[in-house]
Amino acid sequence: MRVTFTVNGRRETADDVWEGESLLYVLRERVGLPGSKNACEQGECGSCTVYLDGVTVCACLVAAGQAEGREIRTVEGLADGDRLDAVQEAFVECGAVQCGFCTPGLVVQAHDLIERIPRPSDAEIREALAGNLCRCTGYEKILDAVRLAAARKAGDR
Amino acid sequence: MDFLRPATWAEALAAKADRPEVVPIQGGTDMMVELNFDVRRPPGLLDLNRITELAGWSSEPDGRLRVGAGVSYARLIAELGDRLPGLAQASRTVGSPQIRNRGTVGGNLGAASPAGDSHPPLLATGAVVEVESAGRGVRMIPAADFYLGVKRSALEPDELIRAFWMSPASGPQYFSKVGTRNAMVIAVCSFAIALHPGERRVGTGIGSAAPTPRRAVAAEEFLAAELDWESRLDPEVLRRFGELASEAASPIDDVRGTAGYRRHAIAVMARRTLTWAWNEFRSGHFERRAG
Numbered sequence: 001m002r003v004t005f006t007v008n009g010r011r012e013t014a015d016d017v018w019e020g021e022s023l024l025y026v027l028r029e030r031v032g033l034p035g036s037k038n039a040c041e042q043g044e045c046g047s048c049t050v051y052l053d054g055v056t057v058c059a060c061l062v063a064a065g066q067a068e069g070r071e072i073r074t075v076e077g078l079a080d081g082d083r084l085d086a087v088q089e090a091f092v093e094c095g096a097v098q099c100g101f102c103t104p105g106l107v108v109q110a111h112d113l114i115e116r117i118p119r120p121s122d123a124e125i126r127e128a129l130a131g132n133l134c135r136c137t138g139y140e141k142i143l144d145a146v147r148l149a150a151a152r153k154a155g156d157r
Numbered sequence: 158m159d160f161l162r163p164a165t166w167a168e169a170l171a172a173k174a175d176r177p178e179v180v181p182i183q184g185g186t187d188m189m190v191e192l193n194f195d196v197r198r199p200p201g202l203l204d205l206n207r208i209t210e211l212a213g214w215s216s217e218p219d220g221r222l223r224v225g226a227g228v229s230y231a232r233l234i235a236e237l238g239d240r241l242p243g244l245a246q247a248s249r250t251v252g253s254p255q256i257r258n259r260g261t262v263g264g265n266l267g268a269a270s271p272a273g274d275s276h277p278p279l280l281a282t283g284a285v286v287e288v289e290s291a292g293r294g295v296r297m298i299p300a301a302d303f304y305l306g307v308k309r310s311a312l313e314p315d316e317l318i319r320a321f322w323m324s325p326a327s328g329p330q331y332f333s334k335v336g337t338r339n340a341m342v343i344a345v346c347s348f349a350i351a352l353h354p355g356e357r358r359v360g361t362g363i364g365s366a367a368p369t370p371r372r373a374v375a376a377e378e379f380l381a382a383e384l385d386w387e388s389r390l391d392p393e394v395l396r397r398f399g400e401l402a403s404e405a406a407s408p409i410d411d412v413r414g415t416a417g418y419r420r421h422a423i424a425v426m427a428r429r430t431l432t433w434a435w436n437e438f439r440s441g442h443f444e445r446r447a448g
Contacts, residue, residue: 019160041193061189065160130340131253
């Protein structure tokens with residue numbers, strides 16, 4: 001089947017999509033946006049987190065056909081040209097990235113958190129990121145990065 | 158495989174009547190896992206995402222809330238958490254924020270897994286499931302009659318789940334769940350309680366400790382007979398309630414836990430949730446909050 005949707009502000013059409021295919025597969029293999037990572041394929045790891053009509057979801061659990069006519073924003077759509085989003089910048093500065101596999105999902109989910117709650121508490125950060133697994137960092141530097149990004153976006157630093 | 162995309166509820170019912178073998182998909186948090194892992198290859202998917210009738214909820218003339226099958230856990234928590242506190246507590250334990258943004262009580266009912274988190278509060282509060290078919294119209298099925306076996310429900314092949322009906326809480330409600338961590342946990346077992354002070358009655362729901370979610374009926378009857386609503390909770394009543402709740406379960410050994418552990422945990426959770434609810438009731442906090 002054919003699926004047409006908007007991704008990062010651009011209209012995209014994917015052809016020959018299998019009816020049981022996930023949005024994640026379409027993004028990575030058909031639209032050429034491999035930023036969202038494919039790991040668990042069961043919503044456990046959060047590596048494929050994207051915005052679907054402004055709400056974060058696991059792209060592996062959205063059927064491709066369900067994205068028809070809808071707006072997707074992936075990790076590739078966060079930066080403004082060469083200028084990184086504050087969350088991306090803070091991840092780099094804080095050393096919140098080791099192998100980098102979980103990073104795109106965490107960046108999108110943290111981006112959403114700060115949009116909804118500009119000055120999140122530590123408990124709110126932990127709750128927001130509870131569905132994103134990282135096997136390298138031990139999370140401490142990720143928490144540092146989210147705190148820094150929130151402070152910068154709020155104009156505190 | 159076909160991908161059917163009805164735009165209205167009437168179209169969805171017509172499609173399900175015409176092709177009863179197609180599987181409805183709403184949030185996809187269950188169905189997509191089965192597709193991704195090649196566990197299931199249904200002849201078709203019936204996408205319910207576009208049906209606006211399912212995406213809303215309303216207060217009905219009889220005072221109950223009618224919550225569409227497409228209302229996500231996230232919205233249920235944000236918009237109805239004050240009126241449906243037990244279900245909202247259970248909803249907060251579902252998956253992760255990303256899962257709660259997509260998953261629905263309607264999907265939980267459709268899957269009818271004994272481990273589904275919404276089932277115990279649906280049972281404890283006496284919720285009713287509204288289902289519909291093109292040929293026979295609407296059926297209202299009490300939650301207690303909805304679950305028939307492991308992943309089997311009273312839903313007929315040509316029917317779809319339209320909504321669930323639940324009264325706003327008339328007393329404290331609590332949910333408790335055992336798992337290895339707070340997020341992303343399928344219940345080892347779970348328990349829900351709802352106090353109905355006006356009727357001097359307590360509702361219960363057991364999750365993941367029997368082939369279906371079920372009420373602890375003998376435990377409810379025991380409390381209806383023995384509970385002194387004007388007094389402190391008698392420790393002996395509390396102990397016996399836990400025991401009867403545990404006896405209502407018929408758990409199995411599986412990868413998540415043993416039958417013995419589940420039986421023990423149900424007794425503990427029954428005592429704890431009743432204590433929490435009773436303390437809230439006796440403190441008058443619930444009445445103050447409900448205004």
